[in-house]
Amino acid sequence: MSRPQSKQGRHPNRQYAATEHQTLVSRKMMVCAIDFGTTYSGYAYSMNNDPRKIFCDHWNSGTSTLISYKTPTTVLLDAKQEFLAFGYEAERMYLDLVEEEEDNNLYYFRRFKMILYDKARTERLTTETKVSDIKGKELPAVDIFSHAIRYLKNHLYDQLKNKGNYMQSENIEWVLTVPAIWDDPAKQFMRKAAEKAGIETNRLVIALEPEAASIFCKELPVEKFEEGSDNIDVFQEGQKYLVLDAGGGTIDMTVHKVKSGGKLQELSKASGGDWGGVMVDRTFKKMLTDIVGEEFLEKYCKQYTAEYIELFKDFEVKKRQRMIENSQSGKITLKISATFLEEFKNDYGRTISQRTKETSYANSLKWSGDKLRMKQEVFQSFFKPSSEKIVNHIKELLEPPNVRDTKIILMVGGFSESEVVQDAVRKAFPKYRIVIPQEAGLAVLKGAVLFGHDPSIIDARIAKYTYGIETSEIFDPNIHEQRRKERDKRDGKYRCHGIFSRHVEAGTILYRNEEQREHIYFPIYADQKKISFPVYISEKSSNPTYTDEPGCKWLGQLEMDISNTSGGFDRKFAAKLKFGGTEVTVTAKNIQTNQIVHTNIDFLSGEP
Structure with missing residues (x-):
């Protein structure tokens, strides 16, 4: 060489x-942003003649009481590695096929976004990097990412056509969100995946998630912030605030300063870690592993995949529900398949209840029929490792002299909607104003649309x-x-x-x-x-x-x-x-x- x-x-x-991909995209008729999340993904768009009128599609979650603006980041392929479904549809289709015992040759990928962060820390990320499905079968990661992006892109075109809007591809600029803590290879990887999904690279802008969220919140009216918080002076010229973007996979933090004309300047380099909502899932899984053993849990996942998925889906629902401190029972109930209990007894010759009494959870958990009941403090303890990481990192980020006069913490991202996380931040920083928008989980997505219309709003990094x-x-x-x-x-x-x-x-x-x-x-x-x-x-x-x-x-x-x-x-x-x-x-x-x-x-x- x-x-x-x-x-x-x-x-x-x-x-x-x-x-080309650095030029302002406001000359296009439409900007569409894809928020590619670890657990949930979605897209939003607005027209150039009215950038702040942002449209988000609704997804059919299968639950009539739940209106979802995002869909699970889940990809289902057939035995020939051809695309079958994405999101809620992929979940439903896979569970149906599992029950019919027709899933052996399928590929079911979920929460695969974190592979880009993990590879950057442990080994070299390339276009040959593999990602594993729920049963450990591997395929090239760039293919799985491109399937997801292509689906969301095509879904937009279908929705536009249904409304009688036959938008030409050359009139759309795309924005793809990535965590700010990602390195350059991971960003280029996402660009490659988007290009493979049919998005030309000169019509694609990469947006950093905490920046996008900050842009969105700056444009929000006061009534769009949660009760007890407002943005009356958060975004005044000269103001400094810490952006805490808590997502499903990563936690991104940086400090922004508002400059003249509403421009934003980064005062500290973006930093964070893999302490998002999936860390709570890992802590819950560790509790199960402490009780039943890693070998049993892995075998159960492969033999009873549908029940395994449903267990963690139910945990996800409970994790996202608002905590009721003064509930009558003071306990959280999770659904447990009867096969889980039966298989454990068959393998070990005793019940899970008997085994639980030998662990530190003896007085905290109760297995009854198809339910696992736990004390509320045990459930909240699953959030402790993540909350401690978040709080400690905020302290580190606010230490340098140029940001010590920061007194505002802006919490955005889906994981910021957790009352447990909010409470941990409020208790650790009682003298700071904690500002949370009502649409914290959509802040990145909608902010990415605004960024696409005017990338120059971020003046310095x-x-x-x-x-x-x-x-x-x-x-x-x-x-x-x-x-x-x-x-x-x-x-x-x-x-x-x-x-x-x-x-x-x-x-x-x-x-x-x-x-x-x-x-x-x-x-x-x-x-x-x-x-x-x-x-x-x-x-x-x-x-x-x-x-x-x-x-x-x-x-x-x-x-x-x-x-x-x-x-x-x-x-x-x-x-x-x-x-x-x-x-x-x-x-x-x-x-x-x-x-x-x-x-x-x-x-x-x-x-x-």
């Missing part, structure tokens, strides 16, 4: 054209990492470490490889349309036709010298087409990585010819 020789800062800044490009230079004993001296077999010159050519420093304020300083690169060989070299981030150092220093991490490959070899060694190429938007982009030009050079960053390739 060839690497360019780097010399920096010798030319003044030049203006470069923005990439904070660089999460120090970004740089790995380059090579002629070896200089006065500058470079002796151990890095390496003779090039092609031209015999001694070079130092692995130099971290810094483009932006962590913590830097990145304004949306601000041009970063350009970096000048030279080809190593006179006949070189392509420059291909790694992009690195540093999580620990703000100014690393080499790419193999502690905290440095390979992020992806930057490729530059320099097939016009006229000029040989004297060719100079100016490259700029742009960080002001929701995605990292790159532009480059030939200094001699002033021509734009084709460039791209591949964050999803394998290791270099």
